[in-house]
Amino acid sequence: MDDMALGWWGVPLAVLAGAIRVSTPFLFVSLGECLTETGGRVNLGLEGTLVMGAMSGFGIAYLTGSPWLGVLVAGLVGAMLGAVHASLCALPRVNDIALGIAMLMLGTGLAFFLGKPLIQPEAPPLPALDLGWWSDTEQIRSALRVNALFFVGALLAPVLLWALRNTRWGLILRMVGDSAETARAIGYSPDRVRLYATAAGGFLAGVGGSFLSLSYPGSWNEGLSSGQGITAVALVIFARWNPLKCFWASLLFGGASALGPALQSVGVTQGYHLFNAAPYVLTLAIMVMTSTARGKMAGAPGELSVSR
Amino acid sequence: MTVQRQDGGAIGIEVVAMTKRFGDMVALDAVDLRVRPGAVHALLGENGAGKSTLVKCVMGFYRCDEGGVIVEGHEVSLDNPKAAHALGIGMVYQHFTLVPSMTVLENLVMSRSDVPAVVDWAAERRRVAAFMADMPFSVPLDRPASRLAAGEKQKVEILKQLYLRSRFLILDEPTSVLTPQEADEMLGLLRGMAQAKRLTVLIITHKFREVLAFADDVSVLRQGRLVGGGRVAELGVDAMARMMIGDDKRAAAVINRADLAPGPKALDIRGLRAQGLDDVSFSVHGGEIVGIAGVSGNGQSELVEVLSGQSPATGGEIRVFDQPYGATRREMLRHKVGLLPEEPLRNACVGKMSVAENMAFRSFDDKGWWLDRDRIARAARGLIERYRVKTASPDAPIASLSGGNVQRAVLARELCGDVAILIAANPVFGLDFAAVADIHGQIVEARNRGVATLLVSEDLDELLDLADRILVMSNGRIVHETHRDQADRTTIGRRMAGH
Numbered sequence: 028m029d030d031m032a033l034g035w036w037g038v039p040l041a042v043l044a045g046a047i048r049v050s051t052p053f054l055f056v057s058l059g060e061c062l063t064e065t066g067g068r069v070n071l072g073l074e075g076t077l078v079m080g081a082m083s084g085f086g087i088a089y090l091t092g093s094p095w096l097g098v099l100v101a102g103l104v105g106a107m108l109g110a111v112h113a114s115l116c117a118l119p120r121v122n123d124i125a126l127g128i129a130m131l132m133l134g135t136g137l138a139f140f141l142g143k144p145l146i147q148p149e150a151p152p153l154p155a156l157d158l159g160w161w162s163d164t165e166q167i168r169s170a171l172r173v174n175a176l177f178f179v180g181a182l183l184a185p186v187l188l189w190a191l192r193n194t195r196w197g198l199i200l201r202m203v204g205d206s207a208e209t210a211r212a213i214g215y216s217p218d219r220v221r222l223y224a225t226a227a228g229g230f231l232a233g234v235g236g237s238f239l240s241l242s243y244p245g246s247w248n249e250g251l252s253s254g255q256g257i258t259a260v261a262l263v264i265f266a267r268w269n270p271l272k273c274f275w276a277s278l279l280f281g282g283a284s285a286l287g288p289a290l291q292s293v294g295v296t297q298g299y300h301l302f303n304a305a306p307y308v309l310t311l312a313i314m315v316m317t318s319t320a321r322g323k324m325a326g327a328p329g330e331l332s333v334s335r
Numbered sequence: 336m337t338v339q340r341q342d343g344g345a346i347g348i349e350v351v352a353m354t355k356r357f358g359d360m361v362a363l364d365a366v367d368l369r370v371r372p373g374a375v376h377a378l379l380g381e382n383g384a385g386k387s388t389l390v391k392c393v394m395g396f397y398r399c400d401e402g403g404v405i406v407e408g409h410e411v412s413l414d415n416p417k418a419a420h421a422l423g424i425g426m427v428y429q430h431f432t433l434v435p436s437m438t439v440l441e442n443l444v445m446s447r448s449d450v451p452a453v454v455d456w457a458a459e460r461r462r463v464a465a466f467m468a469d470m471p472f473s474v475p476l477d478r479p480a481s482r483l484a485a486g487e488k489q490k491v492e493i494l495k496q497l498y499l500r501s502r503f504l505i506l507d508e509p510t511s512v513l514t515p516q517e518a519d520e521m522l523g524l525l526r527g528m529a530q531a532k533r534l535t536v537l538i539i540t541h542k543f544r545e546v547l548a549f550a551d552d553v554s555v556l557r558q559g560r561l562v563g564g565g566r567v568a569e570l571g572v573d574a575m576a577r578m579m580i581g582d583d584k585r586a587a588a589v590i591n592r593a594d595l596a597p598g599p600k601a602l603d604i605r606g607l608r609a610q611g612l613d614d615v616s617f618s619v620h621g622g623e624i625v626g627i628a629g630v631s632g633n634g635q636s637e638l639v640e641v642l643s644g645q646s647p648a649t650g651g652e653i654r655v656f657d658q659p660y661g662a663t664r665r666e667m668l669r670h671k672v673g674l675l676p677e678e679p680l681r682n683a684c685v686g687k688m689s690v691a692e693n694m695a696f697r698s699f700d701d702k703g704w705w706l707d708r709d710r711i712a713r714a715a716r717g718l719i720e721r722y723r724v725k726t727a728s729p730d731a732p733i734a735s736l737s738g739g740n741v742q743r744a745v746l747a748r749e750l751c752g753d754v755a756i757l758i759a760a761n762p763v764f765g766l767d768f769a770a771v772a773d774i775h776g777q778i779v780e781a782r783n784r785g786v787a788t789l790l791v792s793e794d795l796d797e798l799l800d801l802a803d804r805i806l807v808m809s810n811g812r813i814v815h816e817t818h819r820d821q822a823d824r825t826t827i828g829r830r831m832a833g834h
Contacts, residue, residue: 193454194453195451198454201434201437202434202445205437206434206435213445214448
């Protein structure tokens with residue numbers, strides 16, 4: 028079939044496909060960060076966790092031949108990095124933001140170092156679901172070939188929202204994030220709750236990283252992440268610490284990221300790099316739009332160092 | 336734990352020879368306290384007298400060094416708050432312990448120690464509603480705690496204790512954030528429950544009015560010792576006051592107000608709008624203290640922030656001696672505006688800099704580029720002497736001073752030279768009796784010199800004592816104005832509540 032069969036209709040289609048494909052790492056990292064921040068801490072190190080997850084997930088999938096085992100290991104590596112962040116933050120006079128930046132550099136540096144031998148080979152990719160089976164247009168079929176991890180993330184978002192509102196675990200996390208003093212008075216240890224929350228957040232970010240290297244075509248290189256981890260942290264603020272809104276915000280950012288390639292595919296070559304910058308411009312614009320000159324942002328957990 | 340808790344019914348508590356030391360400081364010195372079941376017992380004392388330490392030992396936050404607690408005739412070891420809760424002893428703290436973003440229902444359920452893994456909100460709501468039906472007051476279950484008024488928060492705190500089936504309730508200065516009417520309502524309800532023998536109440540306070548109106552028994556602490564007590568009906572205010580502050584310091588409380596003709600219009604605020612302020616207009620004349628009353632959070636802090644240049648006005652006009660005023664440092668110096676904001680250590684000092692340097696903030700640069708260290712030190716020594724600031728030396732960091740002395744140091748800085756306008760917010764918050772009398776004396780003395788003073792305070796008694804005129808703020812507006820001779824506590828209280 029002719030590549031230009033859809034003409035300009037290819038642009039929204041490519042943006043939609045991109046939204047689904049590119050949003051998956053955003054989704055996992057932002058859900059993870061949402062958990063961590065609901066507990067009252069910011070983990071900026073998730074960018075490093077993402078890259079570590081991509082590397083370790085790829086490595087395990089390559090060695091064992093099982094992409095799902097790779098996903099699991101990526102999550103565990105992420106949880107470990109999260110636990111390191113949380114344990115160090117529990118020490119007196121440690122700032123979570125500064126430590127996060129250190130963890131970011133540690134994560135990426137470690138991944139590049141350990142990942143050197145993994146640059147050449149190909150690992151088995153994660154399965155994808157064909158939602159475009161009904162169409163015989165190749166573009167539509169490829170656009171709607173959706174990676175299985177996307178569905179996991181899409182399912183996770185409402186589950187997390189429900190859990191934060193209806194389970195003891197979720198309510199304790201919210202309590203610790205909003206008023207550590209109260210939680211302590213009732214007998215919960217904020218440091219321990221935050222350790223679990225940050226580790227769980229790291230797990231999700233690691234899984235998000237494994238998507239980068241294990242979705243089609245399944246390869247590892249050092250340019251795999253282009254700041255998705257950091258963008259996802261901003262996205263959590265945009266989503267007002269609501270997991271379901273994180274899902275929609277991830278789709279939005281994913282769509283923005285796909286704008287450049289989509290326009291290129293229909294022959295718009297001018298300003299290609301400008302369109303590629305769309306997600307970053309969007310991040311800046313959203314930050315400006317949601318900023319307030321004074322006072323706390325609505326919905327911000329009270330213990331968050333950035334909102335205090 | 337030998338005492339098993341039975342449901343319902345007030346319990347009595349006896350504190351025996353309790354001693355608590357912090358390093359060399361003796362916070363409690365062999366204090367005995369007997370609270371009868373079903374009584375409202377007031378624990379009276381100045382700040383720092385040991386009231387909070389005593390109840391924290393009872394609650395198990397601190398472990399006392401000597402002595403013990405007897406609950407219903409059995410000696411018990413209360414070494415953590417959970418043990419106290421298990422015995423049915425609960426406490427309502429001065430600062431609220433509700434999670435702001437959670438609803439009242441969520442806050443109540445989460446205060447329990449046996450929250451189920453998955454909460455069935457429909458069932459919990461039925462149970463809490465049934466519990467509330469039995470209570471003398473109710474609160475909206477679905478409103479987040481951050482959107483409750485202070486009085487409602489206090490009610491939720493009390494409801495929470497009753498929901499947890501506390502039978503001995505300790506309240507730490509519960510009325511400091513309430514309007515007089517809310518305070519009376521709340522204390523009345525507790526008294527009713529005590530009379531019905533459902534609850535024993537131990538209330539920490541320094542307000543005689545509340546002791547006289549609501550308490551059965553009183554115990555007075557001074558400097559860590561029990562100095563007296565008994566049935567409130569048999570003691571008078573004078574006897575209690577003498578016990579509380581001792582005879583020697585009583586004289587310091589007298590304030591001489593000079594009769595002055597009002598001076599020129601010094602501060603004139605017209606239609607001021609800002610975050611939290613809605614069309615505020617008033618003026619202050621020389622030789623006059625204008626008091627702003629109101630429950631905290633009704634725009635008073637915002638007003639002071641605008642006047643001190645900490646936040647911008649969005650509309651209206653501020654004029655000082657008939658010239659526009661934008662709260663810049665230059666304008667403050669030119670118009671001789673002095674400012675004593677609330678929490679001066681945070682809002683008017685640099686904690687790590689020395690007392691002398693902090694005292695020079697208004698004047699250090701008036702002689703050109705180079706700092707004259709000698710002059711700064713000399714000026715500071717004079718001010719320290721004149722305003723009785725207790726500090727190890729002028730070079731000590733100001734954060735090392737006690738609250739009252741920081742307050743005095745800032746007041747000294749702001750009042751030195753010839754001030755024409757003084758703006759003071761809660762100037763005696765958390766200070767002991769001697770410091771209060773001292774600072775009040777300084778403010779009245781400034782007024783007698785012809786200074787135009789704006790006094791913002793959450794303590795209505797302070798305003799009734801000091802102010803020539805009282806304005807009431809509610810919801811960011813001035814809703815009431817009265818002269819000191821016509822000031823009526825009930826009317827002011829009602830306006831504070833927004834009625």
